[in-house]
Amino acid sequence: MNEPIIEIKNLVREFGNKRALDNVSMTIQPGTVMGLVGENGAGKTTLIKHVLGLLKAQQGTVKVFGMDPVSNPEGVLSKIGYLSEEGDMPTWMKVHELMRYSAAFYPTWDDQYAMKLLEEFKLDPGAKLSKMSKGQRSRAGLLVAMAYRPELLVLDEPSSGLDPIVRKDILGAIIRTIADDGRTVLFSSHLLSEVERVADQISIVRNGKILISDNLDTVKESHLRATLLFEEPLSRHPDLAGSLTWSGSGKEWQLTYCGDGKSLDAAAKLLGAKVIERAGLSLEEIFVAQVGAA
Amino acid sequence: MIAARTLAWSIWQRNSRWLILIAGYFVFYGLVIVRLNGTDNHPTLFAVASVFLIFCYLALTGIFMYQDTDVGVRGSAYPTHMFTLPLRTYQLVFVPMLTGTVVFLSSGLAITKLIHGYYPDFPVFWPVMLVTATLAMLQALFWYPLGVPYSKLVLTLIGLPTLVYYVCMPLADKVSELIVCEYLGLVILSCYAIAYHGVAMARQGKIQLFSLKPKITPARIHKQSKWLKFSSPAAAQRWYEWRQQGLILPCLVLFCCSIFSVEMFRERGYVGPVTAQGPNKDGLYPMVWPMISAYAPLLVFLVPVIALIVGCGARRTDIKHSDRTFLLFFGARPMSDGGLVAQKLWMALKSSLVAWGIILVQFMAMLPIRAAVWDAKTQVIVDQDTTIFRMLVSYLNPQFIALTLSFIFVVILLTWRNFIIGFWTELSGKTWLRYGYPIGSIALYIGVDVFLTRRSPGGQPIGPNFEQTVMIIWAINVLRAILATTLIWRQLRSGVLTPRTLLRGAILGSLLLASLMVAVWFYTGSNRPEIATIYHSSPNFAGSLVIGLTVLWTPIVRILMATEMLHQNRHRAT
Amino acid sequence: MQIRITEQDGVPIYLQIVNQVKFLIASGRLTPGEEMPPIRTLAETLTVNPNTVARAYRELENEGIVTKKRTSGTYVSESGPRLSRDECLKILTERIDALLAEAKQMEIGNDEILELIKQRNHLMTNGEPTK
Incomplete structure (x- = not known):
């Protein structure tokens, strides 16, 4: 097994008496796309800031490329392409100045690739960042985050508040980054349909804890929606291990379930019910069920 | 009337903290004047207090200008979100302008009246009219949608000295204060008209467009990037720091030079002898135009002072206003902490050097100016037709050169030291430190000054x-x-x-x-x-x-x- | 190759690709011997993870529906089993289920539907409008 790109162990972070990250562990192997999913304020950005070394671990360890991002910011940050939610760029720069400036920091900067992206994103190189639309600014940020083909691309809510066309550009960028083999992506989003399209792995974060962290396929296969038909009408839903949410009345009850189909059949049988219908869940439904149940 | 009240209320709402602070300072300043009681006892205290009074008026100007865009903006700097208010354009323009005028006039008159009471020589009306006219002028200038980037800045740099010049000149020529005030009143009224026209244009989305910039195409960048590439990350970061914070000091120095130049190069006879060196090798003393003898040392003294003000935080910052952490862009630079600080220090050095370069050019411009030579023994002007350059040459000897060079070295070092003085407070991201440090230092200096210059009731120094x-x-x-x-x-x-x-x-x-x-x-x-x-x-x-x-x-x-x-x-x- | 991905239903994306490729072959819109788009291209056009596309191609290859040639790319199998009859029936059954459910909602009887199917078939084969 290769050395993991990111290895976080038992990370704890408190702001005042609010626990922003609670014993978080996460490993990201090279070549994977990790989608970080959670509500606003769940701790996604805090986690990403630890990866960038902008927050120092209070407890636990953070290793990126096997290095500590706090004590070796140069070594870590020069291999990371980063785009934040707000852009957070010096808006007095012009696009071509931003490119020239960024190029100096990264030995792997590819001028031709940068020019190609410039044309693809239809950016005016003479335009000042402050005069550009939010979407164009994000594209400019994406350009300088990608043009040196970083080993790790970190995107924090890259597409929030942007129009669908910019979002598609950003997703395309993620896909191209991993298609160049060996590159890794960590991105957070609350647009679950995007995550479902591009992620290999997902982590669902809630209140600073990681609820689920697994292969997207595994997560999808282990969640299903089923309709149970009971012999007698029930006034409230029965207890069933693995069930997340319930709805229904009388004899027919619908539930979301975490586990494999066979164990559900067995559990239903014990309750004297029959599984009359089952279907897969979209990531969004899984998220709602998991977060609702937690 | 309701509209007027709403707008005035919104100004108050947004800036109440600053307004209270400024009002508090006015009261404090008044107390200082009363305390000084017409004496000359604490010149430092008086000077520092007056400098802060100027800052108060600058802050007030900012508030009444609604200035929240950068000075390079091509369109109107009037906040566009206010255009959607259900108000007539004249209300949008005249309410903040009138409020500003009233506040400036009333506070200014109160202060000058008070000072006048203790120092009868102090003028009452024209300084107040001058600051009020300045406000009106800046409002008109910034709200007018001139299409040229940085035209507002350039026009301010030209317009303000001109305004001051045309107030001081007539006064120096014994024109009555009343006429000067009438002239300033006229300026204020025309600024109202210009501002109205400008905002009306901006509200309709019009702009006086003059496009001067050549278009930057990808092909051009590609060609440029070959030789414009930074040699190292440090070089790139130095460029960033220079553009981010380095320009402000040279710009301010240039501004001062341009203001002084208006007066400096006017011939008004000679004063002298001016020298810190004693007579030259022929036993003669130099004499120069009065304004040169007054402004040249002032310019030299000003650079470290401006550097101190800039150093204490009057510049662009890398700190986010919301949570006081670094802009992620700055924090995520792949560069060590020491490297980032080092580039800031380099920027400060370059900034100091450029500022002194500007002063040097200003001094070079003085070299061909006529000067006179005065003989101490006979007490007469020997030669009226020499130049400053020739006079300097008459002083040239190794010791003089070494002294001059060491002086230049010390002032540059001092400028640099003053520039970097506030880096640590800024980088800490702590608001109280950033504002508390300069205020605390000034308070400390005043305290030390008062302590050192204490006098017993009999007038004996007891420090x-x-x-x-x-x-x-x-x-x-x-x-x-x-x-x-x-x-x-x-x-x-x-x-x-x-x-x-x-x-x-x-x-x-x-x-x-x-x-x-x-x-x-x-x-x-x-x-x-x-x-x-x-x-x-x-x-x-x-x-x-x-x-x-x-x-x-x-x-x-x-x-x-x-x-x-x-x-x-x-x-x-x- | 027209493939549409939706995140709305619970079907995993790789399975959506597999099913749709199968359908395209069954309906003759992909012919034996035709080259499939490279993984990277398809991933970019669909904006889905290339690993997902690769997985779909693997599944298709395992079922013998496409063949990977070492040097060039992936092709629709020449000889390999077209969709089995079961598979075809399964696809049709799903569609008929949907049709029947909708008909029930609209209160249209089975006989009427059968009649409609005959009519449409007649129209398709003869190209004559029947009123």
Whole structure:
């Protein structure tokens, strides 16, 4: 097994008496796309800031490329392409100045690739960042985050508040980054349909804890929606291990379930019910069920 | 009327904290005037208090201009979101303008009246009219959608000195104050009209467009990038710092030079003898135009002062306003903490050098100006048709050159020191530190000044004597040395400071100290008997060491603090 | 190759690709011997993870529906089993289920639907409008 790109162990972070990250562990192997999913304020950005070394671990360890991002910011940050939610760029720069400036920091900067992206994103190189639309600014940020083909691309809510066309550009960028083999992506989003399209792995974060962290396929296969038909009408839903949410009345009850189909059949049988219908869940439904149940 | 009240209310709502602060300062200033009671006892206190009064008016100007865009904006700087208010354009324009005028007039008159009461020579009306006209002018200028980028800045730089000039000139020529005030009133009224026209245009989305810039195409960048590439990350970061914070000091110095130039190069007879050097080799003294003798030393003195103001935070910042952490862009630079600070120090040095370069050009411009030569023995002007350049040449000797060079070295060092003084407070991301530090320092200086110049009821100075002062300075130096050692120890352990950097810093520091001591030695040397006596002997090694160390410890501790604060704030632990 | 991905239903994306490729072959819109788009291209046009596309191609290859040639790319199998009859029926059944459910909602009887199917078939084969 290769050395993991990111290895976080038992990370704890408190702001005042609010626990922003609670014993978080996460490993990201090279070549994977990790989608970080959670509500606003769940701790996604805090986690990403630890990866960038902008927050120092209070407890636990953070290793990126096997290095500590706090004590070796140069070594870590020069291999990371980063785009934040707000852009957070010096808006007095012009696009071509931003490119020239960024190029100096990264030995792997590819001028031709940068020019190609410039044309693809239809950016005016003479335009000042402050005069550009939010979407164009994000594209400019994406350009300088990608043009040196970083080993790790970190995107924090890259597409929030942007129009669908910019979002598609950003997703395309993620896909191209991993298609160049060996590159890794960590991105957070609350647009679950995007995550479902591009992620290999997902982590669902809630209140600073990681609820689920697994292969997207595994997560999808282990969640299903089923309709149970009971012999007698029930006034409230029965207890069933693995069930997340319930709805229904009388004899027919619908539930979301975490586990494999066979164990559900067995559990239903014990309750004297029959599984009359089952279907897969979209990531969004899984998220709602998991977060609702937690 | 309701509209007027709503707008005035919104100004109050948005700036209440500042307005209260400013009002408080007005009261404080009034108390200072009352306390001084028409005497000359505390000139420093009076000067500092007055400088802050100017800052108050600058802040007020900002508030009434609604200035929240950058000065380079091509369109109107009037906030566009207000265009959607259900108000007539004249209300949008005249309410803030009138409020501003009323506030400026009433507060200004109250202050000048008060000062006039104690110092009968002090003028009452025209200074107030002048600041009011300045406000109206800036409002008109910034709200007018001139299509040229930075035209607002350029016009301000030209317009303000012109306005001041056309007030001072007539007054100097004994034109009555009433006429000057009438003229200023006219200026104010025309500014109202211009502002109205400008905002009306901006509200319809119109702009006076003049496109001058050549279009930048990808092909051009590609060609440029070949030779415009930065040689290293450090070079790129230096460029960033220069564009981010380095330009402000040269710009301000240029502004002062341009203001002074209006008056400086006017012939009004000669004053003199002006020299810090005694007579030249022919036993003659130089005489120059009065404004040159007044403004030239002022310019030299101004640069470190402006650097201090800029250094204390009057510049662009890398700190986010919302949560006081770094802009992620800045924090995520792949560069070590020490590297980031180093580039800031370089930027400060370059900024200081450029500022002094501007002063140098200004002084070069003086060289061909006519000067006169005065004979001390006969008490007559010998030659009226020499130039400043020829006069300087008559002084040239190795000692004079060495003295001049060491002076230039010291003032540049001082400018740089003043520039970097606030880095650590800014990088800490702590608001109270950032604003508290300069205010606290000024309060401390005033306190020390008052303490040192204390007089007994009989008028005898009762402050510490010279030896005691030296002892106090030494004690402070020891404290700083302890602080510096602690910081170096910490940073060596945490890896922020590498032994190599420390060694390089130590060598640089020693070199600086040596050159400082040489410079000090020149001043306390044989040609300065009056200073040399202070050190009991001349030239004095220990004396120059005291001064050298005292000057140097401050930047050393500040740099270490800056690195420490950057480290803390960039990788926050709490 | 027209493939549409939706995140709305619970079907995993790789399975959506597999099913749709199968359908395209069954309906003759992909012919034996035709080259499939490279993984990277398809991933970019669909904006889905290339690993997902690769997985779909693997599944298709395992079922013998496409063949990977070492040098060039992936092709629709020449000889390999077209969709089994079961598979075809399964696809049709799903569609008929949907049709029947909708008809029930609209209160249209089975006989009427059968009649409609005949009519449409007649129209398709003869190209004559029947009123």
